[in-house]
Every structure is written in C-alpha cells, then in structure tokens.
Amino acid sequence: MKLTHExxxxxxxxxxxxxxxxxxxxxxxxxxxxxxxxQVLQEVDTSNVPPTANPIALSNVMxxxxxxxxxxxxxxxxxxxxxxxxxxxxxxxxx
Amino acid sequence: xxxxxxxxxxxxxxxxxxxxFVTITEKEAMESARRADxxxxxxxxxxxxxxxxxxxxxxxxxxxxxxxxxQMLQNFKPPHNATVIERLSAAGAVMVGKTNxxxxxxxxxxxxxAFFATHNPWDLERxxxxxxxxxxxxxxxxxxxxxxxxxxxxxxxxxxGFCGLVGLKPTYGLVSRYGLVAFASSLDQIGPLTTDITDCxxxxxxxxxxxxxxxxxxxxxxxxxxxxxxxDIKGLKLGVPREYFVKGMEPAIExxxxxxxxxxxxxxxxxxxxxxxxxxxxxxxxxIIAPSEASANLARYDGVKYGYSSPGESMWDCMExxxxxxxxPEVKRRIMLGTYALSSGYYDAYYLKAQKVRTIIKxxxxxxxxxxxxxxxxxxxxxxxxxxxxxxxxxxMYLSDVCTLPINIAxxxxxxxxxxxxxxxxxxxxxxxLQLMGPPFSEETLLRLGYSYQQATNWHKRRAII
Numbered sequence: 001m002k003l004t005h006e007x008x009x010x011x012x013x014x015x016x017x018x019x020x021x022x023x024x025x026x027x028x029x030x031x032x033x034x035x036x037x038x039q040v041l042q043e044v045d046t047s048n049v050p051p052t053a054n055p056i057a058l059s060n061v062m063x064x065x066x067x068x069x070x071x072x073x074x075x076x077x078x079x080x081x082x083x084x085x086x087x088x089x090x091x092x093x094x095x
Numbered sequence: 096x097x098x099x100x101x102x103x104x105x106x107x108x109x110x111x112x113x114x115x116f117v118t119i120t121e122k123e124a125m126e127s128a129r130r131a132d133x134x135x136x137x138x139x140x141x142x143x144x145x146x147x148x149x150x151x152x153x154x155x156x157x158x159x160x161x162x163x164x165x166q167m168l169q170n171f172k173p174p175h176n177a178t179v180i181e182r183l184s185a186a187g188a189v190m191v192g193k194t195n196x197x198x199x200x201x202x203x204x205x206x207x208x209a210f211f212a213t214h215n216p217w218d219l220e221r222x223x224x225x226x227x228x229x230x231x232x233x234x235x236x237x238x239x240x241x242x243x244x245x246x247x248x249x250x251x252x253x254x255x256g257f258c259g260l261v262g263l264k265p266t267y268g269l270v271s272r273y274g275l276v277a278f279a280s281s282l283d284q285i286g287p288l289t290t291d292i293t294d295c296x297x298x299x300x301x302x303x304x305x306x307x308x309x310x311x312x313x314x315x316x317x318x319x320x321x322x323x324x325x326x327d328i329k330g331l332k333l334g335v336p337r338e339y340f341v342k343g344m345e346p347a348i349e350x351x352x353x354x355x356x357x358x359x360x361x362x363x364x365x366x367x368x369x370x371x372x373x374x375x376x377x378x379x380x381x382x383i384i385a386p387s388e389a390s391a392n393l394a395r396y397d398g399v400k401y402g403y404s405s406p407g408e409s410m411w412d413c414m415e416x417x418x419x420x421x422x423x424p425e426v427k428r429r430i431m432l433g434t435y436a437l438s439s440g441y442y443d444a445y446y447l448k449a450q451k452v453r454t455i456i457k458x459x460x461x462x463x464x465x466x467x468x469x470x471x472x473x474x475x476x477x478x479x480x481x482x483x484x485x486x487x488x489x490x491x492m493y494l495s496d497v498c499t500l501p502i503n504i505a506x507x508x509x510x511x512x513x514x515x516x517x518x519x520x521x522x523x524x525x526x527x528x529l530q531l532m533g534p535p536f537s538e539e540t541l542l543r544l545g546y547s548y549q550q551a552t553n554w555h556k557r558r559a560i561i
Contacts, residue, residue, distance in 0.1 A: 003435075007435075008431075010438075011431050011434045011435050011438065012431065014434050014438065015390060015394075015418075015430050015431060015434040016394075016397070016411065016414050016415050016418055017415065017418050017419055017422075017427055017430065017431065018412075018414075018415025018416050018418060018419035019419060019427070020419075023419075023427075027427070027428065027431055030428060030489060031428065031431055031432055031435065033489075033490065034382065034428075034432060034489060034490060035432075035435075037378075037379065037382075037490055038379040038382065038383060038445070040375075040376065040379055041376060041379045041380070041383075041448050041449065041452055042444075042448070044373070044376060044448075044451075044452050044455065046448060046451035046452060046454075046455070049451040049452075049454050049455055050451070050454055051447055051450030051451050051453070051454060052450055052451075052453045052454040052457060053281060053450060054267075054281045054311065054506075055267045055281065055457065055504075055505055055506020055507075055535075056266075056267055056268045056311070056313065056506055056535065058310075058311060060310070061307070061310040063307075071174050071175070075174040076174065076400075078172070078174065079170075079171055079172065079400070079401035079402070080400060080401065081398055081399070081401075081402075081403075081404030082404070088399055088400055090399050090410060090413070091407070091409055091410040091412075091413055092409070092410065093410055
C-alpha cells in the first residue's frame with residue numbers, strides 16, 4: 001500500500017505534525033512499508049463479525065451533577081508555557 | 096530507613112552503567128521511609144510499608160516530574176497522583192524514582208526514550224526490553240524491591256522476560272488507569288515487575304480494584320491474591336498454542352520453554368497442544384488499533400496547557416512546531432499510522448477491519464478457555480538483543496512482541512516467569528521468559544501456577560552480577 005506524497009502531507013496536517021520535507025519522505029517510505037505488512041488482514045473473513053472497541057463489556061458511568069472539590073487554578077496553571085491574568089495564553093485563534 | 100538508604104546507595108552505584116532512572120527521588124524517599132518507620136513502630140503497617148519501589152515515568156506522581164521519556168513532557172509535574180500511586184503510598188511504599196521507558200510507551204527496547212537508552216543488567220550491551228525497560232532494569236540491578244510498569248502490547252512482560260523477572264499484565268479493567276498517561280485506551284494496563292510471584296501477588300493486591308475515576312475500571316470484588324498462591328495445580332488443564340512457537344524462534348528459548356512446560360506436567364497439570372489460528376493476525380490488528388487510539392490520545396499535546404511549547408507565527412504554526420519538535424520519530428510514525436487508519440476513505444479497510452479481527456481473536460481465546468484453565472507460551476521468540484540491533488527497521492522491532500500482543504487485544508491477563516538462561520560464550524547468560532495467560536479475571540489461577548513453578552525451579556533466585 002504505497003502512500004503518495006500528498007497523502008503523507010494530508011495526514012501530517014490532520015495530526016498537526018509539521019513535518020519537514022525530509023521527514024515526510026522518510027515517513028512515506030516507512031509507513032507504506034508498515035501498511036504493506038497489514039494487507040494480510042484482508043484475507044480474514046469478517047462478514048458477520050461485529051467490531052470490538054473494548055475488551056470488556058462496558059456501560060457508561062454516571063454520577064450526580066454535584067459540585068466537588070477540584071484543583072485550584074494555580075495548580076492547573078503551574079505547567080502553563082504562557083499565562084496571563086489567570087488564563088492560558090496562546091496566539092490568536094480567529095483572524 | 097536503613098533499607099531505603101542501602102537501596103539508594105546501590106541505585107547510585109550501578110546507575111551510571113544501567114541508566115534505569117529519569118528522576119531519582121532521594122529526599123522524598125528518605126522522608127517516606129521515615130514515615131514508614133513510624134508506622135511500623137505503631138504496629139500500623141502493610142506488607143509494603145517501607146518497601147522501595149520504582150515507578151515507570153508514564154504514571155503520574157504529584158509534583159514529581161512525569162516525562163513519559165519524551166521532550167514533550169520533559170518539564171511536566173502533574174498536579175495529581177495516579178490511583179495506583181495513591182494506593183501504594185497509603186500502603187507505605189517508598190518511591191525511589193521514575194524509570195526510563197520508550198517514549199509514550201511506544202517501543203520494545205527502551206531505545207525510543209528521548210533522553211537515553213537503558214542497559215540490561217545481565218549484559219550491558221543489550222536492551223532491557225520495552226517499553227517498561229527502566230523498571231525492569233532497575234529490578235534486575237537491585238535498585239528497587241518492586242516496580243510498576245505499563246503494558247499495551249507486551250511492555251511489562253517482554254522486559255520481564257528479558258531481565259529475568261516476574262511481570263504481570265492484569266485483566267483489562269482490574270487496575271485503574273487514572274493517572275496513567277494514555278497510549279491506547281482499550282489496551283493499556285498497569286502491572287507489577289517483581290523478582291518472584293509472591294511479591295507480584297502483594298503488589299497486585301495493593302493496586303487492583305475498582306476506581307470510580309476510571310470508567311473502564313471493573314467493579315468485581317477483589318479476591319485475596321496472596322491466598323491464591325497456595326494450592327495444588329494437579330488436574331489443571333494447560334494448553335500450548337502452537338502458533339506462538341514462531342518460525343525463526345531461537346532454539347535455545349524453545350528448549351527452555353518446553354522444559355518449563357514439562358515442569359507443569361511433573362506437578363500434575365494436564366498439558367495438551369492446541370491451536371489459535373488467528374494469532375498471526377494479531378500484529379496487524381495491534382499496529383492498526385494501538386496507533387489509531389494513540390493518535391487520538393496524543394492530540395492533547397499542543398503546547399497550550401502544559402509540556403513543551405514552541406514559539407511560532409500563528410496558533411497552528413506553534414502547534415505544528417511543538418508537535419514536530421516535542422515528539423520523537425517512532426511516536427510521529429505511530430500518530431501518522433493511526434491518523435491514516437482512521438481517516439475518511441480508509442477507516443473501513445483498516446480500523447474497522449482490525450476491530451472485527453479483534454473480535455475473532457477474542458472469541459478464539461474464549462473457546463480455548465472453555466477447554467483450558469490457562470495457556471503456556473514463550474514470552475519472546477528471542478533473547479535480549481543488542482542495543483542498536485533493531486533500530487533501523489520499525490517492523491523488525493514490532494516482531495519482538497508477537498507472543499505478547501494477542502493478550503492485550505483480548506484484554507486477558509498474562510504473566511511472564513523467569514524460565515531459564517541462554518548461555519553466551521564467555522559472557523553472562525541471558526534470561527528467557529515463559530508466559531502464562533488465562534481467561535478474564537483469572538489472576539488467582541495464574542498466581543497459583545506461577546507459585547508452583549517457582550517451588551519447582553530456581554530461575555527466579557538468580558541475580559545479575561553488576
């Protein structure tokens with residue numbers, strides 16, 4: 001399964017990975033090679049098989065909508081790369 | 096405090112050669128040890144009180160750096176403790192440090208750490224396995240008395256096998272994942288690395304059990320794992336799936352594993368060969384599902400709220416540079432694989448297909464466990480390989496996990512036991528592991544089998560000379 005250069009750039013964009021031309025070329029080769037190894041899955045007959053998302057039977061976990069103690073803002077901002085006035089500071093989201 | 100002091104001394108002595116630790120918490124350890132002594136003095140202690148432990152660096156420890164061996168989190172100090180850490184602290188255990196790992200738990204040798212590689216104490220030119228290589232090396236080098244690792248595709252068991260240790264991956268949902276930095280949420284589990292099965296039972300007892308903060312946490316009442324060790328294994332039915340004795344497997348390992356299987360026969364278990372035909376698809380299933388889940392879990396690393404943050408021209412530019420610089424090559428590779436497998440046009444052929452084959456693999460195990468109490472296989476087809484030996488081709492590295500991957504896919508428990516050593520001319524012998532797996536929540540059976548095995552053999556008593 002050979003990935004095209006465009007596909008690699010598209011994936012990198014979706015994943016916001018900012019690859020260099022060099023990295024993109026190497027990724028193209030390596031990922032194509034890995035995917036080649038996975039073609040073997042196509043030979044398995046899965047026509048009446050349901051998918052498994054999680055190995056144990058899960059049901060949603062609910063709790064009462066009650067206020068509980070949480071972390072203070074100083075704790076949460078402690079690792080912030082940039083902060084201002086008790087908020088995380090980032091570049092403009094909108095033009 | 097004496098115990099912790101002497102462990103720390105040992106830790107520092109061998110650390111320049113082994114390099115197990117990203118962070119050594121000497122001061123905090125002595126403080127915990129002091130408190131532990133007080134608890135013991137009051138008669139208010141558990142089997143783990145005062146016992147030095149090493150913790151894999153993807154398990155959150157409050158205000159202590161938790162890096163996942165990545166540049167992305169090199170300065171990250173969590174505001175919270177993982178549930179397993181809270182439970183072990185309550186039990187009085189003493190943390191000596193955070194151990195090295197493959198970056199974000201992606202790897203099988205600990206060579207993908209963004210910081211440095213860890214060396215196998217049995218032969219310093221070889222890898223300790225991965226991704227919990229730092230925890231395994233710390234144990235094998237006597238730098239702690241128990242360790243925690245995490246296992247998504249074999250990352251506790253394979254290093255345990257490579258380092259002559261007991262390594263247990265619990266049933267999915269038995270141990271809380273709250274505070275474990277997520278890699279693949281339907282596959283990850285935290286588990287112990289210990290020198291023998293009794294310690295394994297002790298640690299499991301302390302960390303297992305329902306946690307309301309982990310919505311995938313099982314509500315089943317906890318058994319007494321220590322009690323479970325004792326007891327006859329006569330009449331237990333053990334299956335040996337032939338697909339795990341892969342082509343190209345090292346003959347010396349095969350011989351040791353067959354010897355191990357014989358020990359169970361001698362103790363009265365009924366052993367029979369069996370077949371799990373879809374085993375060969377586990378590699379592909381895993382390397383589609385795990386990266387897909389990882390691509391979602393690692394989307395949070397954007398340089399905004401914590402971790403590495405690159406300057407840039409615009410919001411997206413900052414994020415792209417942050418992720419390009421913060422993540423290592425294997426992590427980026429897997430994120431891309433996952434993004435591709437989930438993307439429109441490819442989702443059905445890859446992710447959905449893999450999930451369906453996952454169902455088949457799980458059903459195959461269910462059928463096997465209707466006949467057998469447990470299955471026995473090798474832990475790894477090879478001895479610990481040399482540093483640098485498998486780093487040029489990602490697929491070569493992925494093949495190290497063929498015996499361990501199917502277990503995570505099915506969510507069942509498995510334990511690796513020291514099963515012997517492969518001689519090297521003029522050099523230290525290399526550990527080999529034997530793997531036992533059972534149906535969901537069968538840890539008691541696995542522990543009982545392991546205990547009997549360790550009564551009949553002495554492999555677990557050997558120590559690396561370093």
